[in-house]
Amino acid sequence: EVQLVESGGGLVQPGGSLRLSCAASGFTFSSYWMSWVRQAPGKGLEWVANIKQDGSEKYYVDSVKGRFTISRDNAKNSLYLQMNSLRAEDTAVYYCAREGGRGIEDVWGQGTTVTVSS
Amino acid sequence: DIQMTQSPSSLSASVGDRVTITCRASQGISNYLAWYQQKPGKVPKLLIYAASTLQSGVPSRFSGSGSGTDFTLTISSLQPEDVATYYCQKYNSAPPFTFGPGTKVDIK
Numbered sequence: 001e002v003q004l005v006e007s008g009g010g011l012v013q014p015g016g017s018l019r020l021s022c023a024a025s026g027f028t029f030s031s032y033w034m035s036w037v038r039q040a041p042g043k044g045l046e047w048v049a050n051i052k053q054d055g056s057e058k059y060y061v062d063s064v065k066g067r068f069t070i071s072r073d074n075a076k077n078s079l080y081l082q083m084n085s086l087r088a089e090d091t092a093v094y095y096c097a098r099e100g101g102r103g104i105e106d107v108w109g110q111g112t113t114v115t116v117s118s
Numbered sequence: 119d120i121q122m123t124q125s126p127s128s129l130s131a132s133v134g135d136r137v138t139i140t141c142r143a144s145q146g147i148s149n150y151l152a153w154y155q156q157k158p159g160k161v162p163k164l165l166i167y168a169a170s171t172l173q174s175g176v177p178s179r180f181s182g183s184g185s186g187t188d189f190t191l192t193i194s195s196l197q198p199e200d201v202a203t204y205y206c207q208k209y210n211s212a213p214p215f216t217f218g219p220g221t222k223v224d225i226k
Contacts, residue, residue, distance in 0.1 A: 035215075037162075045154070045162060045205050045217040059213035062119075095161065103209025104152050104167045111161065 009112030022096030141206035
């Protein structure tokens with residue numbers, strides 16, 4: 001079964017850091033672009049970042065550039081999102097997603113919740 | 119960056135009705151458009167990609183059309199299980215792969 005399982009969410013103070021992980025199984029992880037998408041409480045979906053199969057290309061939405069870093073470990077079938085200088089507006093459910101075709105999010109994890117609050 | 123808009127923001131329709139949702143891109147994106155369904159409290163699900171290609175397992179009452187800047191998602195006969203928010207997403211050229219703001223569909 002194709003599966004993505006996120007972890008690492010939690011409560012963090014403004015200015016703090018958090019590292020999200022996404023464990024992939026059931027498919028050849030190293031063959032796919034991977035993405036992070038977030039959803040603030042009661043709001044719509046926001047594409048956050050993605051990374052090429054070999055990690056050589058990474059892209060970010062403007063609002064997280066310089067603060068968030070996407071990475072992957074193909075040997076561990078894992079995707080990561082390092083989040084620094086967190087702000088209240090980063091509060092959201094963060095989904096890991098597989099790009100079945102370039103930019104097409106065809107498999108989603110169940111999400112992990114990040115709350116930035118003092 | 120290309121902006122995505124959707125209309126209406128919400129709609130209420132009866133079971134069996136034909137429902138149409140519109141998505142518009144601020145610049146041409148050819149057919150690099152996907153539609154997602156998110157049921158209340160659930161994870162988003164891919165419905166359609168390349169503007170009109172139905173993802174495997176998606177009921178045939180869902181269809182998509184359009185190219186360039188204007189796109190539509192149609193539900194030919196609305197069912198109770200279609201209550202959800204629907205999002206379009208552009209994925210042409212380089213990221214960000216922006217989502218539209220969503221259209222909430224419920225049953226009248």
